[in-house]
Amino acid sequence: MTNWHVRSYDTTDHTATVRLLEEVRSDEEGPSFDLTDTVLALREDTPAVVAVTPDQFVGVAVGKYEQGYARVLALAISPAWRYRGIGSALLQALENQLIHAGHRRITTLLASGQFGELAFRNRGFVKTGLTLYEKYEPLRPVDVTTVERWGGTLLTAAEWHSLAGMAEGKQLVEQRLLLPIKENELAETYGVVTPTTMLLFGPPGTGKTSFARAVAARLEWPFVELLPSRLVAAGSGGNLAAELRTAITELMQVERVVVFIDEVDEIAQSREAVGPESQSVVNELLKAIPQFRSSPGRLLICATNSIAALDPAFIRPGRFDLVLPVGPPDAPGRRLLLDRFLERIDNKQVDVEPVVAATELFTPADLASTVQRAVAAAFHRAVDKGERLPVTTEDLLAAARSSRPTISADELDRFRSDARAFTRS
Ligand SMILES: Nc1ncnc2c1ncn2[C@@H]1O[C@H](COP(=O)(O)OP(=O)(O)OP(=O)(O)O)[C@@H](O)[C@H]1O
Ligand SMILES: [Mg+2]
Numbered sequence: 001m002t003n004w005h006v007r008s009y010d011t012t013d014h015t016a017t018v019r020l021l022e023e024v025r026s027d028e029e030g031p032s033f034d035l036t037d038t039v040l041a042l043r044e045d046t047p048a049v050v051a052v053t054p055d056q057f058v059g060v061a062v063g064k065y066e067q068g069y070a071r072v073l074a075l076a077i078s079p080a081w082r083y084r085g086i087g088s089a090l091l092q093a094l095e096n097q098l099i100h101a102g103h104r105r106i107t108t109l110l111a112s113g114q115f116g117e118l119a120f121r122n123r124g125f126v127k128t129g130l131t132l133y134e135k136y137e138p139l140r141p142v143d144v145t146t147v148e149r150w151g152g153t154l155l156t157a158a159e160w161h162s163l164a165g166m167a168e169g170k171q172l173v174e175q176r177l178l179l180p181i182k183e184n185e186l187a188e189t190y191g192v193v194t195p196t197t198m199l200l201f202g203p204p205g206t207g208k209t210s211f212a213r214a215v216a217a218r219l220e221w222p223f224v225e226l227l228p229s230r231l232v233a234a235g236s237g238g239n240l241a242a243e244l245r246t247a248i249t250e251l252m253q254v255e256r257v258v259v260f261i262d263e264v265d266e267i268a269q270s271r272e273a274v275g276p277e278s279q280s281v282v283n284e285l286l287k288a289i290p291q292f293r294s295s296p297g298r299l300l301i302c303a304t305n306s307i308a309a310l311d312p313a314f315i316r317p318g319r320f321d322l323v324l325p326v327g328p329p330d331a332p333g334r335r336l337l338l339d340r341f342l343e344r345i346d347n348k349q350v351d352v353e354p355v356v357a358a359t360e361l362f363t364p365a366d367l368a369s370t371v372q373r374a375v376a377a378a379f380h381r382a383v384d385k386g387e388r389l390p391v392t393t394e395d396l397l398a399a400a401r402s403s404r405p406t407i408s409a410d411e412l413d414r415f416r417s418d419a420r421a422f423t424r425s
Pocket of ligand 1: 210365
């Protein structure tokens with residue numbers, strides 16, 4: 001169970017940190033850090049993160065800036081909490097702090113075979129010479145600034161793993177995006193072209209935004225969502241087209257980035273259907289696409305609820321490499337989603353099969369709210385009766401019966417015919 005989480009170190013963690021560092025140092029597979037150095041660094045407001053459970057202090061990672069680079073001074077995890085991914089999560093959070101402080105090259109000293117080596121390897125550190133592990137961060141410090149100016153973030157790998165179902169989409173991403181990057185030289189000899197533009201379409205709440213974020217998480221590229229409202233607010237005179245151009249121009253300087261434009265139909269409706277202001281936005285977007293196509297390392301993902309309303313110029317071949325339908329989950333998908341949403345509930349007596357059967361056409365968002373309503377009902381019952389009664393299958397079925405799926409049968413038909421007409425993969 002993952003009832004731990006990682007957060008920034010603060011001074012009230014000092015005692016627990018020192019105690020853990022001392023404890024960890026005395027066990028045989030224990031890491032070989034310099035306790036004095038680490039404790040002194042902590043006094044000086046050095047970057048550090050901790051892993052805690054509701055009642056325990058289970059891990060810590062401490063970093064330090066040296067001239068021109070950054071070093072991981074110590075990584076310590078309470079012996080009972082090892083091999084659950086806490087080490088990698090701590091390192092990832094620490095790396096985020098170091099990279100924000102402008103450091104790209106991160107090193108650490110490890111004895112071979114010591115605990116923690118795996119966490120460093122999982123985070124992409126490679127051995128140089130005998131014991132020096134170092135990692136070159138995918139983002140340049142200057143890129144961090146640009147990405148943040150446009151409201152972007154680095155997502156954690158968890159966002160990819162927590163995406164339930166979507167097996168086809170995930171496989172496509174692995175094969176078409178990840179593999180050519182990993183097998184870069186081989187891909188080049190075959191002339192493989194990695195997709196750089198992707199359009200997701202499907203009814204509301206089906207997971208388009210979640211999928212786009214998960215792709216960025218999987219690539220470990222920063223994720224920047226360009227919201228029309230934010231663009232207008234940022235720009236002078238509220239000129240959306242001009243702001244869009246500025247954003248794209250600046251983001252094109254970033255070495256690796258996923259740019260996401262949600263509800264693209266709102267800004268790229270058929271030019272005949274709308275006024276001149278919106279025409280220039282469509283033109284700006286049309287100009288942005290070739291820029292993405294000519295620069296590997298950048299991925300443009302657009303999403304829409306109504307692909308048929310998009311300007312036809314936008315979906316002509318040669319514009320989007322991939323045009324993917326994102327529909328309501330099938331039965332296996334719903335099973336996975338329900339399992340995922342129910343995972344967090346300890347007190348339950350649930351058979352998901354009847355719930356899977358009773359939730360046809362439900363989107364992930366519908367399923368999440370169904371589970372929430374079932375949980376609320378069980379909670380109210382517990383308060384009424386003064387007893388810790390579990391969440392039951394019947395609670396879920398009752399919640400499912402009383403909700404109407406976002407997608408109607410008509411809409412599903414329309415989506416299916418759009419999928420036949422527009423999908424390109
Ligand atoms: N595959 C999935 N696994 C787990 N949760 C999911 C999945 N897909 C969607 N969700 C959850 O369902 C909700 C709606 O998803 P999301 O916002 O990604 O849908 P959307 O297609 O972008 O919707 P809209 O068209 O309204 O923008 C979110 O809370 C998201 O966390
Ligand atoms: Mg969305």
